[in-house]
Amino acid sequence: MATDNPLAIEMRDVDKWFGDFHVLKGINLNVKRGERVVICGPSGSGKSTVVRCVNRLEVHQKGVIKVEGVELKDDRASIDAIRSDVGMVFQQFNLFPHLTVMENLTLGPMKSRSMNKADAEALAMRYLDRVRIPEQADKKPGQLSGGQQQRVAIARSLCMEPKILLFDEPTSALDPEMISEVLDVMVGLAEDDGMTMIVVTHEMGFARKVADQMVFMNQGEIVETGPPTEFFGNPQTERCRTFLDQILKH
Amino acid sequence: MTSENRLTRFMIVLAGCLVLSACSSNSEWGWYVVNPLLEGGRVNLWFLIAGYPSTIYISAIAAALSMTVGLGVAVMGMSTWRVFRIINRIYVEFIRSIPLLPLLFWIYFGLPFLIRGTWFEFNVDPFWAGVITLALSDSAFTAEIYRSGIQSIAKGQSEAAQTIGLTKWQTMRYVVLPQAIRRILPPLANQFIYIVKMSAFVSVIGMQELMRRANDLNTNEYRALEIYTVLILEYLVLVLLISAAVRWLERRMADGEVR
Numbered sequence: 001m002a003t004d005n006p007l008a009i010e011m012r013d014v015d016k017w018f019g020d021f022h023v024l025k026g027i028n029l030n031v032k033r034g035e036r037v038v039i040c041g042p043s044g045s046g047k048s049t050v051v052r053c054v055n056r057l058e059v060h061q062k063g064v065i066k067v068e069g070v071e072l073k074d075d076r077a078s079i080d081a082i083r084s085d086v087g088m089v090f091q092q093f094n095l096f097p098h099l100t101v102m103e104n105l106t107l108g109p110m111k112s113r114s115m116n117k118a119d120a121e122a123l124a125m126r127y128l129d130r131v132r133i134p135e136q137a138d139k140k141p142g143q144l145s146g147g148q149q150q151r152v153a154i155a156r157s158l159c160m161e162p163k164i165l166l167f168d169e170p171t172s173a174l175d176p177e178m179i180s181e182v183l184d185v186m187v188g189l190a191e192d193d194g195m196t197m198i199v200v201t202h203e204m205g206f207a208r209k210v211a212d213q214m215v216f217m218n219q220g221e222i223v224e225t226g227p228p229t230e231f232f233g234n235p236q237t238e239r240c241r242t243f244l245d246q247i248l249k250h
Numbered sequence: 251m252t253s254e255n256r257l258t259r260f261m262i263v264l265a266g267c268l269v270l271s272a273c274s275s276n277s278e279w280g281w282y283v284v285n286p287l288l289e290g291g292r293v294n295l296w297f298l299i300a301g302y303p304s305t306i307y308i309s310a311i312a313a314a315l316s317m318t319v320g321l322g323v324a325v326m327g328m329s330t331w332r333v334f335r336i337i338n339r340i341y342v343e344f345i346r347s348i349p350l351l352p353l354l355f356w357i358y359f360g361l362p363f364l365i366r367g368t369w370f371e372f373n374v375d376p377f378w379a380g381v382i383t384l385a386l387s388d389s390a391f392t393a394e395i396y397r398s399g400i401q402s403i404a405k406g407q408s409e410a411a412q413t414i415g416l417t418k419w420q421t422m423r424y425v426v427l428p429q430a431i432r433r434i435l436p437p438l439a440n441q442f443i444y445i446v447k448m449s450a451f452v453s454v455i456g457m458q459e460l461m462r463r464a465n466d467l468n469t470n471e472y473r474a475l476e477i478y479t480v481l482i483l484e485y486l487v488l489v490l491l492i493s494a495a496v497r498w499l500e501r502r503m504a505d506g507e508v509r
Contacts, residue, residue, distance in 0.1 A: 057413070092404075096411075097429065107411075107425075153410075
């Protein structure tokens, strides 16, 4: 039964190709309920693809992916079931530029969950408060700073009340001084809400603080996993060590 | 008032002044045929202007049809089903390569034989032959305009829409189309202007629009230069008005949009 399953996400021997390019090679990854997993690795290592496979933005060709006990298959029902459990935050925010912040937040609840406008707006206000920008509700995304936009994007996915949140390099497109306002919100979600999270990021300070499990990927494979203290203190593989040296050098 | 609007007005006024001044001064020209100060000129001028309703009517219906058919063809072109994409390709390439006049003749003179005795049979008069021809030939272009406009919206937009649970149709309706329409509108307006101008071809099968009336008047008066000058000005005024309307619409849609 799904509710007895302690695993939020289960990936078994997942393979994926983009044409001839073998982008994921035998990925095995288990994420427990309430667990925070941080994935890092050089660009092109497949870390974004792993996350995008979890909510079927990419289709894997081999292996099994289960989310909250439901196996991802080609049928609409399993995809819809999984998408209603999984929220996603993108590197480029992907807010809808023609809608106000409020409309960005209420669109999902109103159209896919048939919530009425008043309820949806109350819900949206709650999450805008949560990401600390309730005063921006009537603005268009283009009028906000990058950090504010990303916080709106987080609020938008929270409005669907997901059990799992995926973050695909959420701070990579931000100016340095805006990174912390986004990370603060994410730390809050992890610590106060116990949200299950997979975060692809190079923010190692954030990783140390919230990660339960670190994952290092290289060339489509998971090279190393472990709790942050071990992962940072004593990396087992040469590749992981050089990578960490590179990004922690400065 | 914007500078473009001022320019439009200026051009219309200038065109009018040219005609009027030429009416009174130059004896080489025979402006009397269309001189609004003379009884005969007024009658002729009115005869020419009375072609407007037909030209506008035929263009508007053809444009509406073309935009509808074009949307359907564009949707097929973006389908995940290969067979629809192939139909789209064949339609666009085929229609796009037929010149307007042969298509018009084929439909006016040929189509009646093809549909005789079928449930689809109808009276192919010059008006409907013109509408069908203009709409068909234009729809291949509008289809491509829709498709490029829709595909120009970043993939991340529909991905984000999917992750908040919207269906494919809802994603189109609430996320992609409202953004695409702003990019589609200007080229679509160009196509409408194109239709207005191409509607002159329908005169050859006897449709009494601007062009045909100018031809008819010329056979009586033998004043080609003056009559066709007025005809060109008639099209100019119509097209300038359409562009002004489109600019107004674009401005209205862009209101509050910050990117």
